[in-house]
Amino acid sequence: MNKATIPVKLPPSLGNAARKLAEEDGVSLNQWVSLAVAQKISSVETADAFFKRRSQGAEQVDFLEILRNAPDRLPDPGDELASAKVR
Numbered sequence: 001m002n003k004a005t006i007p008v009k010l011p012p013s014l015g016n017a018a019r020k021l022a023e024e025d026g027v028s029l030n031q032w033v034s035l036a037v038a039q040k041i042s043s044v045e046t047a048d049a050f051f052k053r054r055s056q057g058a059e060q061v062d063f064l065e066i067l068r069n070a071p072d073r074l075p076d077p078g079d080e081l082a083s084a085k086v087r
Contacts, residue, residue, distance in 0.1 A: 008033075 010018070022032035075081075 018032060018036075019029055022029045025032060027035075
């Protein structure tokens with residue numbers, strides 16, 4: 001198996017936490033970081049596949065119809081957009 005060397009700079013807090021967790025797992029830091037990256041890639045690819053599957057057959061006109069039927073009200077407190085102007 002070919003291996004690539006990819007220099008990564010982490011804030012000290014992340015580096016220290018990763019070292020500690022790798023030690024607790026009984027693996028090298030390189031092995032632990034490789035697994036963490038693999039898990040993140042898997043998560044992102046799974047989410048991408050899920051949303052592609054869910055959107056198959058969806059039409060923009062259907063989405064716009066759903067939005068037209070949504071109640072016209074202000075967002076709940078904390079859900080406002082930072083750039084939104086109050087009506």
